[in-house]
Amino acid sequence: MVISTSKIHMQYKLKKSEEDVMRIVRDMLAYTRSLGVQDIELIAEDAGRADRRFLYQLVEEAIKGGATTVDFADTVGYKFPHEWAGFFQEARESIPGIDNVVLATHCHDDLGLATANTLAAVHAGARQVEVTINGIGERAGNASLEEVVMAIKCRGNDLLGGIYTGINTKHIFTTCKRVEELSGLPIQPNKSIVGRNAFVHASGIHQDGVLKHRGTYEIISPEDIGRPRPSNDGIVLGKLSGRHALQTKLSELGYELDDEKFKYVFWRFKALAEKKKDLCDSDIKSLLLEEKVAKASAKEAHQVHT
Template structure:
């Protein structure tokens, strides 16, 4: 299914139809703002005018040939609920097949967004005949949480973006939503699933980062450079014994290729066990006393240098092993 976005105007709807009329399955997603602040200052329209515009434009889209009409309520989370119920009921009667509830400014907490979905389901005529969708922004860092809360409440179509890119602080992140559903969908989310091949997530994320020029923070969930890297000594010890101790999500599940087998990054918090494993990877096997001496010299270096490279370690090893013999 290919979907085209349009404002609730004939000009936009005509453009969408010209672009999509030959698609095997097409959808139009039209929208209009429903909050008082948007209607007054942006649209300069009354509630009655907004309802009439929404109803007539859905009817127009259906008349052109769109069988799937998705109608979005921009700024729904700051809208009067009674008005929300009313306008949704009207566009459903006009032929809308999907209703999208938008947290346009990212102001909701998860319980609020879920409650809005519950209230819409309980108070809107015809709501059982359409699909409910959610569109969440990340202004409070809650886009993923709100989207998942919406799914728990009955949303079955969600708007996401790769790497969470989008206006201002961004939108709900595809990789976070997909992996949350993959890992907890059966247990917590009522058995929902996506069918997405998650092994392509990491390479797709890298492609989007490269072509968009929008760089990922290292600690970005799922796809950040540090997402499967372990620096703390306690964590490293656990990972070396069993990856499941500190990895709830498998790196392989998202196509993440590690620089080393266990994703260990040596630093000032690393312990002897991790250092020994790294030495073995580099081809060196030390006796206990040699390793102890090397470890404290390594800790001194790590206190001065954030990123410890293999060459740094080899330098330490050479200084430790190639010493002049005193007669």
């Protein structure tokens, strides 16, 4: 059951007073329980902007009336993480009977803080999180399931007292891609966890680190979410790539160059990368052919001069 709790919502949307809203909640709960329903969730819409005195009184009445889950909604994505955590902490300390219900959080992403606020609420005692696949939702969207789940999986033990979700994370990638197909809402390439570039490394210093040890720049692996590892092990050759990445690619292609040849090929590689965003295997092979042609031409010129 949903009821608006902020002054702006009550005045302009519901056109109801605090007393009216309190009565509506009592009536809703009484009617629902009269139907034999035992598990009742009350969602306090726009709780992030509500007057806390009124909100706490409303929640206390809801608990007395039989609510088993109380969901505080940051409906317009207004709160910062430290505020939202403090809000939950204060609610737990101020509302009689709140320890007897499940606390839930419902966050929107208007300021890009939905995932952070959700995790802040969990840290402060929320044990139900309302999320959506790919963060799809009203306006800028809701807290993203894949982000919240993987954040808890990654940091739950050391920061959240061992909290876990029980979700099989190896189904995340296929689920997110399926929702993308069915909804027609494309996943941004730079979307965390499931975006096309989430496990792709383009910067030279990043590539060098990853080639030495993946943990230098990957805190989770594609396999954790059931995602195939990107081709070329996630290394994208381009203008930001360094010597280590090119040497690794040459070795994969079966070429071993001495220092002089490699310097020439690397110089040509950087020049080509300025013109072409991403270089493929055929581009690298063409650079090797250029190196052979250049060497042959130099040898012929030397013979003619002699």
